[in-house]
Amino acid sequence: MRNLGFLLQKEFRQIFRDKTILAMMLALPIIQLMILPWAMNLDIKNINLSIVDNDHSSYSQQLITRIGSSGYFRIISADRSYKEALVHIENGSSDLIMELPAGFERNLVREGKQNIGISIDAINGSKASIGGAYLASVISDFNADLAINQMEAPDYKTTPMGFMEINFSNWYNPLAEYKYFFVPGVLVLLLTMIGGFMTALNIVREKEVGTIEQINVTPIKKWEFILGKLIPFWIIGMIVFTIGLLVIRAVYGISSVGSLPLLYIVAGTYMIALLGFGLLVSTFCDSQVQAMFVAFFFILIFILMSGLFTAVQSMPHWARIISVLTPVSHFIKIMRMIMLKGSGFPDILIELGYIFSFALVLNGWAIWNYRKTS
Amino acid sequence: MKELWVFIRKEFKQVFRDPRTLLIMFGLPVAQIVLFGFALTSEVKNIDILIADNAKDIMSMQITDKIRANSYFIVQEKNIGGADIDRKFKEGSVQAVLIFPTGFSNDLMHEGKAGVQIITDGTDPNTAKTIENYLTNIISNYQREKFPSASLRYQILTEPRMLYNEEDNGSMNFIPGVMALILMLVCTALTSVSIVKEKELGTMEILLVSPFKPVMVLVAKAVPYFILSVINFTFILLLSVFLLHINIKGSVLLLYLESALFILTCLSLGLLISNATNAQQTALLISMMGMMLPTIILTGFIFPLENMPWILRTISNLVPSKWYFLIIKSVMLKGLGFQYVWKETLILVIMTTVLLTIALKKFKIRLQ
Numbered sequence: 001m002r003n004l005g006f007l008l009q010k011e012f013r014q015i016f017r018d019k020t021i022l023a024m025m026l027a028l029p030i031i032q033l034m035i036l037p038w039a040m041n042l043d044i045k046n047i048n049l050s051i052v053d054n055d056h057s058s059y060s061q062q063l064i065t066r067i068g069s070s071g072y073f074r075i076i077s078a079d080r081s082y083k084e085a086l087v088h089i090e091n092g093s094s095d096l097i098m099e100l101p102a103g104f105e106r107n108l109v110r111e112g113k114q115n116i117g118i119s120i121d122a123i124n125g126s127k128a129s130i131g132g133a134y135l136a137s138v139i140s141d142f143n144a145d146l147a148i149n150q151m152e153a154p155d156y157k158t159t160p161m162g163f164m165e166i167n168f169s170n171w172y173n174p175l176a177e178y179k180y181f182f183v184p185g186v187l188v189l190l191l192t193m194i195g196g197f198m199t200a201l202n203i204v205r206e207k208e209v210g211t212i213e214q215i216n217v218t219p220i221k222k223w224e225f226i227l228g229k230l231i232p233f234w235i236i237g238m239i240v241f242t243i244g245l246l247v248i249r250a251v252y253g254i255s256s257v258g259s260l261p262l263l264y265i266v267a268g269t270y271m272i273a274l275l276g277f278g279l280l281v282s283t284f285c286d287s288q289v290q291a292m293f294v295a296f297f298f299i300l301i302f303i304l305m306s307g308l309f310t311a312v313q314s315m316p317h318w319a320r321i322i323s324v325l326t327p328v329s330h331f332i333k334i335m336r337m338i339m340l341k342g343s344g345f346p347d348i349l350i351e352l353g354y355i356f357s358f359a360l361v362l363n364g365w366a367i368w369n370y371r372k373t374s
Numbered sequence: 375m376k377e378l379w380v381f382i383r384k385e386f387k388q389v390f391r392d393p394r395t396l397l398i399m400f401g402l403p404v405a406q407i408v409l410f411g412f413a414l415t416s417e418v419k420n421i422d423i424l425i426a427d428n429a430k431d432i433m434s435m436q437i438t439d440k441i442r443a444n445s446y447f448i449v450q451e452k453n454i455g456g457a458d459i460d461r462k463f464k465e466g467s468v469q470a471v472l473i474f475p476t477g478f479s480n481d482l483m484h485e486g487k488a489g490v491q492i493i494t495d496g497t498d499p500n501t502a503k504t505i506e507n508y509l510t511n512i513i514s515n516y517q518r519e520k521f522p523s524a525s526l527r528y529q530i531l532t533e534p535r536m537l538y539n540e541e542d543n544g545s546m547n548f549i550p551g552v553m554a555l556i557l558m559l560v561c562t563a564l565t566s567v568s569i570v571k572e573k574e575l576g577t578m579e580i581l582l583v584s585p586f587k588p589v590m591v592l593v594a595k596a597v598p599y600f601i602l603s604v605i606n607f608t609f610i611l612l613l614s615v616f617l618l619h620i621n622i623k624g625s626v627l628l629l630y631l632e633s634a635l636f637i638l639t640c641l642s643l644g645l646l647i648s649n650a651t652n653a654q655q656t657a658l659l660i661s662m663m664g665m666m667l668p669t670i671i672l673t674g675f676i677f678p679l680e681n682m683p684w685i686l687r688t689i690s691n692l693v694p695s696k697w698y699f700l701i702i703k704s705v706m707l708k709g710l711g712f713q714y715v716w717k718e719t720l721i722l723v724i725m726t727t728v729l730l731t732i733a734l735k736k737f738k739i740r741l742q
Contacts, residue, residue, distance in 0.1 A: 024659075032667070035686075036667070036671070038682060038683055038686065039671045039672070039677060039682050039686050046680060046681070048680075090704070090708060090710055090714060091714065092700065092703075092704075108530065112529065113529050113531065114529070114530055114531070115530075115531050115532070115533050116530060116531070116532050116533065117533050117535065118532050118533065118534045118535065119534075119535045120534055120535065122546070123546060123703055123707050123708070130500065130503065130504070132534050133504075133507045135532070136532045136534070137507075139530055139532055140530070140532075142530070143529065143530040165487060165488070165489040165490070166489070166490055166491075166492060166509075166510060166513060167489055167490070167491045167492065168492050168493075168494070168506055169491070169492075169493050169494070170493075170494055170496030170499070170502050171460075171463060171493055171494070171495060171496050172463070172495060172496050172497050173496035173497050173499060173502075174496065176496060176499035176502070176503070177499065178499055178500070180497065181497050181498045181499065201655065205655075287654075288654060288655050288658075289567060289571070289654050289655075289658060292655070292658045292662065293395070293397070293398045294397075296398070296662055296666075297397065297398060297401065297402060297405075300402070300406070300666075301405060301409065304406075304409050304410070304413075305409065305413065309676055311418065311498065311501055313418075313419065313420045313421070313422075313469075314417055314418055314419040314420060315412075315413045316412060316413065319409070319412065319413035322413075333466065336497055337464065337466055340497045341463060341464050341495075341497065342464065343464040343465070343466070344464070347461075347464045347465045347466070
């Protein structure tokens with residue numbers, strides 16, 4: 001036990017001696033938390049629309065006005081032909097083309113039916129498809145409100161039959177703000193990068209510089225050495241986490257709906273798992289560059305598969321299995337559950353169980369794999 | 375010229391000697407292409423929906439069947455009320471709840487209208503919106519079938535057309551971005567590290583005192599990574615064509631020329647970083663940790679640039695991968711020719727020239 005005390009003293013001294021690394025660990029998360037959510041905004045607004053109006057009738061004008069005032073679209077051009085409008089899609093200034101055919105109003109009134117062509121730049125993924133759906137719903141609202149539909153009520157005398165009214169409600173995020181969803185995930189991401197890289201680098205550095213030999217020849221036990229490495233980084237990780245929560249609250253006004261102690265229990269367990277990962281990487285690598293590359297490789301996969309950017313649920317089966325095998329995805333899920341919905345301990349039990357198992361397996365593997373002899 | 379050849383051979387040997395570098399160089403693209411291509415999709419699928427059918431009559435059951443038949447939904451049925459719904463959401467076991475009131479069919483037939491309630495887990499607003507759209511479609515289609523007279527007499531129908539991506543191949547959205555990301559990170563990191571490593575090990579001194587011109591040392595460093603990156607690019611291209619079934623619409627030659635230009639830009643950036651630093655760790659921190667997030671974000675392939683505040687949009691103009699991304703999208707997916715991408719190409723040429731000039735100017739031939 002006394003040995004451990006000395007080791008901790010040594011580690012803390014080393015950490016505080018290197019001011020740049022310390023500053024990076026503490027300042028980087030704050031800066032990134034300030035910038036990232038502004039940048040990573042998937043709110044679908046300002047969809048750029050090109051309109052080709054071949055009709056120039058009062059209906060087509062009304063429809064265009066209606067679309068313009070819906071708040072989702074920016075009408076960037078009114079073109080004379082589809083070909084002209086396509087140029088805007090080609091140079092990327094427009095996402096959608098709406099083409100109103102000649103005789104739009106006449107056909108609608110005479111035949112009771114008229115098609116409108118919507119062309120979507122499908123390369124621009126979610127924005128375009130959600131944009132197309134918005135446009136369709138604006139058009140159908142316009143359609144329902146059309147004077148002729150209102151005046152000439154259906155033929156039967158009394159009330160119309162079979163009208164289904166759909167009421168929507170969005171719980172937990174009634175304003176549909178994307179940042180509420182995203183910001184807690186970013187905090188997890190930052191914690192992961194710091195925790196994963198720093199431990200791996202720290203131990204490999206001892207190997208590279210050769211000081212690990214000196215520790216190996218002392219009577220210090222394996223677990224003491226490893227604990228001596230883990231505890232300081234665990235404390236730093238928790239400080240970063242606290243700073244992150246404060247920043248989130250101050251800048252974005254997001255405070256946890258659920259219990260804060262529970263959040264800390266999860267974060268603490270997660271940090272242990274993550275440090276175990278860093279440790280494991282360090283036992284396989286001999287130089288800092290190698291450790292960095294290996295950690296980078298895995299962390300990139302962790303991030304992509306974690307559900308931070310795209311929903312895990314939409315992935316194919318095999319990918320969801322990979323996702324289950326990454327600790328990050330569980331923590332992000334729990335963060336969102338606790339912070340946004342206020343889930344309690346029983347709700348997160350399974351996810352927490354996963355993180356706990358990761359902590360056990362990764363650390364156990366690392367200790368088993370760590371050799372005092374080279 | 376002969377010396378240059380010898381030096382290039384030395385660099386190649388060094389690269390191939392380190393399997394971990396090769397893992398990053400060729401393993402990363404494979405992993406990313408597979409993950410991005412198959413796993414990451416902006417579509418919403420496998421939606422867990424809970425249907426609370428308080429009516430249990432013919433129409434509510436028919437609608438439930440329609441939803442069940444839709445491949446996007448995984449249906450559970452249970453009659454629950456307010457607090458239980460909250461609990462279900464908190465557990466995370468459902469994403470949406472659809473509630474039929476008692477006497478649903480009856481109200482529809484006799485009162486002429488009836489309401490259904492849809493509650494979504496709004497923590498992810500985009501998913502919630504998409505689920506709403508899906509359900510509205512299903513229900514209104516049913517309504518149109520069942521009560522043709524209730525629908526509007528004058529109908530405007532929309533005909534959506536997916537340009538450039540008729541088969542709705544989801545991986546198309548990501549491929550150009552992944553290409554830009556991989557080339558940018560791998561080229562820059564490897565180049566910068568390879569030079570700094572020589573500095574750290576002290577072998578730089580040996581290179582500098584050789585009769586070889588100092589600038590040629592840099593050239594010899596850049597050439598192997600240039601060749602490897604082009605091979606890497608070919609590799610990514612083959613993967614996306616054969617694995618992800620992307621068809622290249624534009625000219626392959628143009629694609630190669632533009633990519634070669636972009637690789638040059640990244641190499642110059644790597645050289646610049648290596649000049650500015652003396653330790654591998656710093657070089658890596660700058661070229662990987664420092665550049666990864668800006669590249670992912672400011673390239674614009676996951677997050678639309680136009681949503682960002684103007685400061686970030688301005689900064690994004692300085693990120694080479696943003697321009698390369700635009701070029702690749704136009705040439706590869708839209709099949710446009712050089713006249714559509716000359717502006718972006720020019721910007722990359724200017725960036726490369728500036729970066730290279732600074733890198734060469736700052737190259738220190740003395741150690742201290």
